[in-house]
Amino acid sequence: MAQDITNDGVAGEELKQFVERIERLEEEKKGISDDIKEVFAELKGRGFDVKIVRKIVQIRRQDASERQEQEAILELYMQALGMQ
Amino acid sequence: MAQDITNDGVAGEELKQFVERIERLEEEKKGISDDIKEVFAELKGRGFDVKIVRKIVQIRRQDASERQEQEAILELYMQALGMQ
Amino acid sequence: MAQDITNDGVAGEELKQFVERIERLEEEKKGISDDIKEVFAELKGRGFDVKIVRKIVQIRRQDASERQEQEAILELYMQALGMQ
Amino acid sequence: MAQDITNDGVAGEELKQFVERIERLEEEKKGISDDIKEVFAELKGRGFDVKIVRKIVQIRRQDASERQEQEAILELYMQALGMQ
DNA sequence: CGCTTAATATAGCCAC
DNA sequence: GTGGCTATATTAAGCG
Numbered sequence: 001m002a003q004d005i006t007n008d009g010v011a012g013e014e015l016k017q018f019v020e021r022i023e024r025l026e027e028e029k030k031g032i033s034d035d036i037k038e039v040f041a042e043l044k045g046r047g048f049d050v051k052i053v054r055k056i057v058q059i060r061r062q063d064a065s066e067r068q069e070q071e072a073i074l075e076l077y078m079q080a081l082g083m084q
Numbered sequence: 085m086a087q088d089i090t091n092d093g094v095a096g097e098e099l100k101q102f103v104e105r106i107e108r109l110e111e112e113k114k115g116i117s118d119d120i121k122e123v124f125a126e127l128k129g130r131g132f133d134v135k136i137v138r139k140i141v142q143i144r145r146q147d148a149s150e151r152q153e154q155e156a157i158l159e160l161y162m163q164a165l166g167m168q
Numbered sequence: 169m170a171q172d173i174t175n176d177g178v179a180g181e182e183l184k185q186f187v188e189r190i191e192r193l194e195e196e197k198k199g200i201s202d203d204i205k206e207v208f209a210e211l212k213g214r215g216f217d218v219k220i221v222r223k224i225v226q227i228r229r230q231d232a233s234e235r236q237e238q239e240a241i242l243e244l245y246m247q248a249l250g251m252q
Numbered sequence: 253m254a255q256d257i258t259n260d261g262v263a264g265e266e267l268k269q270f271v272e273r274i275e276r277l278e279e280e281k282k283g284i285s286d287d288i289k290e291v292f293a294e295l296k297g298r299g300f301d302v303k304i305v306r307k308i309v310q311i312r313r314q315d316a317s318e319r320q321e322q323e324a325i326l327e328l329y330m331q332a333l334g335m336q
Numbered sequence: 337c338g339c340t341t342a343a344t345a346t347a348g349c350c351a352c
Numbered sequence: 353g354t355g356g357c358t359a360t361a362t363t364a365a366g367c368g
Contacts, residue, residue, distance in 0.1 A: 015137070018127045022141055025120045032113045033360090036106060043102045053099070054362085057106055121349090133248050134350085138358090139241060157223060164217050183305070186295045190288055190309055197284045201365095204277045211270045219367085221267070225274050226342095285344090306345080343364070350357085 044050050128134045212218050296302050 011132075014130065015127075015132060018123060018130075018132070018137065019141060019144070021123050022120060022137075023144070025116055025123065026141075026145075029113055029116045029120070032109055032116065036109045036113070039102060039105050039109065043099075046098065046102075048095075048099060048102070051362090053102065053106075057103060057110075058361095060103070060107070061110075117348095136244060136248055139244060142358090143241070157227070160220060160223060164220055179300075182298065183295075183300060186291060186298075186300070186305065187309060187312070189291050190305075191312070193284055193288045193291065194309075194313075197281055197288070200277055200281045200284065204274060204281070207270060207273050207277065211267075214266065214270075216263075216267060216270070221270065221274075222366090225271060225278075228271070228275070229278075303346085337368105339367090341364105341366080343362100345360100345362070347360075348358085350355105352353105352355090 040050050040053070043053060124134055124137070127137055208218050208221070211221055292302050292305070295305060
């Protein structure tokens with residue numbers, strides 16, 4: 001348990017496990033970020049404008065989250081009206 | 085090809101492929117971020133101090149990049165001194 | 169006040185003051201950047217290696233911020249241990 | 253001279269002077285950056301939208317540099333035509 | 337002038 | 353829910 005950290009190393013071992021899990025996940029995340037960069041490099045090589053494609057992705061993301069929000073509101077209203 | 089973008093939709097199709105690849109990768113990335121959050125929640129539940137664990141992870145990351153940096157400096161100096 | 173911005177120009181005047189203050193400051197900043205460039209040009213003219221001097225400045229900056237960081241970590245741990 | 257750097261410390265002293273000049277200038281620059289941040293904080297406190305004001309400043313900057321460019325071109329043309 | 341690194345701006349997260 | 357802080361994304365600068 002965490003309070004043992006200064007006593008017998010038991011919590012130390014547990015902490016180490018957590019830290020390493022986090023580090024593995026962050027590495028994976030970094031790998032994916034690198035993949036995304038590669039895709040941008042590729043589309044640039046194909047003659048597309050990186051800045052604009054970035055903008056498009058951003059707009060689509062916003063639109064998606066707005067749509068979700070709309071649906072959430074709809075659901076809320078329907079619940080309020082006993083329609084669901 | 086990208087220049088066809090306003091003509092016949094060929095580039096439009098290619099662009100769509102790229103955008104979708106990016107979106108898939110970003111989703112994966114988001115999933116991993118969520119996993120990391122879960123790990124922090126878990127270790128918090130086990131009695132560890134989230135802020136400090138975050139700091140530990142950050143320090144280990146810095147140490148790693150510092151080691152790389154040292155090597156880069158060494159190389160730079162060796163180049164400057166014509167030793168390489 | 170800012171909400172008047174579409175009404176009577178009062179906020180417009182205030183905004184203008186802010187924007188001009190920012191622009192003056194950015195000009196000053198640009199001037200200093202130019203001064204720094206001049207110093208690098210000068211030391212280059214004196215036979216020093218610009219790239220390496222840049223690195224030295226960067227390292228000194230990092231060292232300073234690392235020292236601060238160490239203190240921050242110490243404080244964090246002391247807080248966590250209820251020593252403060 | 254810079255080549256003495258490994259010999260007698262003369263160049264070392266000169267280098268130190270340069271580094272310190274750069275550091276002083278970078279501090280000044282940082283001070284101004286902080287001032288700019290303060291102005292943004294202030295205008296935010298007055299009810300203005302920071303992001304939008306930033307955009308305005310950026311646009312004005314672009315316009316200014318475009319105007320300068322136009323003038324440079326004009327001058328060039330006038331010179332080419334022997335009008336100046 | 338394009339490509340890589342540094343500075344800045346934005347967004348997300350956590351604590352209060 | 354607001355404000356500070358960290359992390360990410362964007363933009364600018366420097367270098368070859």
